[in-house]
Amino acid sequence: MVTRVDAANLAKRVLGGDRRAVARAISMVEDGSSDLAALSEALYPKTGRAYTVGLTGSPGVGKSSLASALVEAARAREVTVAVLAIDPTSPFSGGALLGDRVRMQAHATDPGVFIRSMATRGHLGGMALAAPEAIRVLDASGRDFVIVETVGVGQAEVEIATAADTTLVVVAPGWGDSVQVAKAGILEIADVFVVNKADREGATEAVRELNLMLRTGPKLAWTGTLQRKRRQRVLEEVESMVAARLRQEVGGMLDRGSETGLAGDLAERRIDPYAAATLLLEQVRADGSSGRGR
């Protein structure tokens, strides 16, 4: 743990673009460090400059290769880049896989490129909350362009990818018929569809199929200006933060419930889940009224 003074000093170094400080700050995000509040306070006023792109798609469609190509294109225009590769958090091991980073090695020696894999090791609220914080660290460090690459197309990945200014959904020829695409629920989240590996058989069909689905599928709501989208995003993030903290508190109450008998009452079916939830809710309020809390 660092002191508040240390956090302010770390923030200063992050704002100066110090790579080691940026790496350390992101590790703090991963860990859910108690110093994140102080770090956030210092960094937040300096954010909002970077443009963020989210990359999502099934494993194997070539997201990392595409990210690498985007980095190359950005660097050719002298734009500084950060790549945040978000690996699925295993509910047990919690580890990040670094496999994909090998494709990025071509850029490893370029000071204009910052590459980082990320997992949640203790952050309250999981990756959905950790990712935007890490993005803000990179933003504050002066990167012009932040690419967030997620693995898979599950709800968590979708949530992370849509927390970017532009969301790219990557598919590959033969990746699946239209039913599979619709099933993955990604039709509506894409700002841009990328049919990768376009030299493969079936690329033309894939484009045609996507076009057809976009015409016949649900109409997308116009999300408004970038500023409005960002404003909405941070509100949702704060809502999730509060919810995660309250949830932790309720978890503690349930643990104490093993003593008070609530867990036993539930197991023996003397009380049903709805009634138990109402009981706990009243307890959260009672804790508030008695001046408890932290």
Next chain:
Amino acid sequence: MVTRVDAANLAKRVLGGDRRAVARAISMVEDGSSDLAALSEALYPKTGRAYTVGLTGSPGVGKSSLASALVEAARAREVTVAVLAIDPTSPFSGGALLGDRVRMQAHATDPGVFIRSMATRGHLGGMALAAPEAIRVLDASGRDFVIVETVGVGQAEVEIATAADTTLVVVAPGWGDSVQVAKAGILEIADVFVVNKADREGATEAVRELNLMLRTGPKLAWTGTLQRKRRQRVLEEVESMVAARLRQEVGGMLDRGSETGLAGDLAERRIDPYAAATLLLEQVRADGSSGRGR
């Protein structure tokens, strides 16, 4: 909406195994009906008899065909079955795809089989909370065996599949190398791995690869007896329920925050997300102390 008397009557019919009542109860779960509390109270004491199996895996590996084969095997032993096919909820359309149900048509006329696709249309807490409630309806209706089939291997799907007594993870030959399997984060959640489409090339390799990964991968914690697992599950569910209700409340506060200026302060970066979360948290408590709530 139904009255409390209606809910009690509906519960009675569900307990008698009335298919239409079961279908209606599950629709209420999908909608997040305000009568779920009354329904839950009436049904919960009669649950815990059914054995539940969760089926998960990437789109296209043949989960529905496997579910159909399981139904057949169960029926041959005169075990009554329910199949709950959980389709991904698109964040926008919210619709369920019924495509997979066609594979189930062979069982459609068997009164010992109940098949239902499910989406969340308004349930607070989403599918992770709606699914176990729907399973309890099926359990209470007297089904011996409940199969829950989810689409994909995202966090939400994993959560649903692991809320069953036994979790089957379905893969197909050529589905991906070991890195892809590990990436999907499903190594740790499977009680049973099924290599489907085993007549295809690569099936032996897939089994070998899985075996190797299971030997070298993270050691799995012994989850204890079925009773203990179920007990833990319902506690987690109650925790999620309370969290979802609190979250809704916080959402309301944020909406009011557009008037009080919190949203503007965040957008203008006069307050950072951490500080805003702390402020709202205090407000939840204050609402409790002033006797507010519902």
